[in-house]
Amino acid sequence: MNDLTRRPGTMPLSVLLRDAAQHLRQVQPPAALRDRLAAHWDASAAPRRRRWRAPLAWSGAAACALALLLSLLLLTLPATPLPQTLAVPSASGFVPLVGPERWRQLTADAATPAWLVATELPRERLATIGLPFDPARAAEPVRAELLMHASGDVIALRLLGE
Amino acid sequence: MMPFVPWSRAGVDDTPALLDKLARGDAAAFDALYRREAGAVYRYALAMAGDAAAAADATHDAFVALASRPTGFDPSRGALGAYLAGIARHALLALKRGAFDALDDDHTEGNAAAGTASPEDLQVRRQGRDALWRAIRELPWPQREALVLVDLQERPYTQAAAIAGCELNTLRTRLHRGRQRLAARLGAPTQESPR
Numbered sequence: 001m002n003d004l005t006r007r008p009g010t011m012p013l014s015v016l017l018r019d020a021a022q023h024l025r026q027v028q029p030p031a032a033l034r035d036r037l038a039a040h041w042d043a044s045a046a047p048r049r050r051r052w053r054a055p056l057a058w059s060g061a062a063a064c065a066l067a068l069l070l071s072l073l074l075l076t077l078p079a080t081p082l083p084q085t086l087a088v089p090s091a092s093g094f095v096p097l098v099g100p101e102r103w104r105q106l107t108a109d110a111a112t113p114a115w116l117v118a119t120e121l122p123r124e125r126l127a128t129i130g131l132p133f134d135p136a137r138a139a140e141p142v143r144a145e146l147l148m149h150a151s152g153d154v155i156a157l158r159l160l161g162e
Numbered sequence: 163m164m165p166f167v168p169w170s171r172a173g174v175d176d177t178p179a180l181l182d183k184l185a186r187g188d189a190a191a192f193d194a195l196y197r198r199e200a201g202a203v204y205r206y207a208l209a210m211a212g213d214a215a216a217a218a219d220a221t222h223d224a225f226v227a228l229a230s231r232p233t234g235f236d237p238s239r240g241a242l243g244a245y246l247a248g249i250a251r252h253a254l255l256a257l258k259r260g261a262f263d264a265l266d267d268d269h270t271e272g273n274a275a276a277g278t279a280s281p282e283d284l285q286v287r288r289q290g291r292d293a294l295w296r297a298i299r300e301l302p303w304p305q306r307e308a309l310v311l312v313d314l315q316e317r318p319y320t321q322a323a324a325i326a327g328c329e330l331n332t333l334r335t336r337l338h339r340g341r342q343r344l345a346a347r348l349g350a351p352t353q354e355s356p357r
Contacts, residue, residue, distance in 0.1 A: 016290055089294070
């Protein structure tokens with residue numbers, strides 16, 4: 001007769017505990033628990049996806065709105081060429097799109113921010129700012145950077161890759 | 163649904179990597195962590211509560227907490243299993259279930275009866291085990307917890323103390339008193355310590 005088959009009151013505590021420990025090790029969580037957690041995971045996954053989707057959607061909407069605004073600004077650029085003096089690029093390559101007086105006003109306040117916005121514009125638009133362009137490639141877009149003042153004015157333009 | 167993921171390689175602690183994936187919403191990582199840790203958490207809760215439903219609820223709460231906030235676990239403060247057991251412990255205490263019912267036969271029998279012992283031996287063994295569980299459930303929570311964590315789950319003392327939220331010496335004292343009280347209730351000799 002081994003220890004575990006002796007009457008309970010005569011068994012050493014350590015033997016009883018070892019037996020109970022071995023017994024407990026064989027216990028497994030019910031399968032239903034895993035199913036519950038899986039259901040919880042699936043249910044919480046949707047809001048989690050939505051949580052990430054919302055900021056992305058707002059960022060996308062903001063980018064679209066900015067692109068639309070820039071397109072409108074480009075379309076409203078003066079149809080007549082600007083004075084030749086304006087089409088002289090600065091050292092940074094920017095061509096002012098406003099008159100000298102307005103330029104001075106806008107750039108006088110160094111604290112007012114301006115943004116650099118990458119865009120593409122029809123090549124034929126180069127003529128409107130006094131820059132030469134090849135009519136044979138008029139349909140091709142040209143990459144450019146716009147300097148946009150905090151007031152909303154596009155004050156300068158720089159062509160890229162030309 | 164959570165996909166099946168094979169066991170990770172032994173000896174490689176990929177817990178941080180799994181937690182990182184979990185934080186990014188990876189269901190497979192959650193499943194892997196569940197299959198690795200759920201057994202011990204559930205057994206602890208079951209041994210403490212003596213009630214399968216309460217144990218399942220506490221284990222559920224622990225894993226929901228982990229899934230909701232994987233960054234809540236700090237590896238420098240102990241093992242993930244201890245962290246989860248700690249959450250389950252809080253859930254059990256919150257339930258405030260005074261009753262400590264006998265372990266469900268559905269969960270505690272099964273393979274335990276396997277072997278070459280005769281039906282008579284098994285009956286005696288069963289009586290001994292039932293008597294032990296009855297005595298355990300009569301222990302005060304702190305002593306019962308120390309006994310379950312150290313003697314029944316064979317966790318390291320440091321981890322057991324972390325789960326129980328007490329100092330190492332306090333845990334030893336609780337364990338000692340729990341064993342003494344248990345032996346007295348069972349009329350069993352305590353000439354040897356299980357560990």
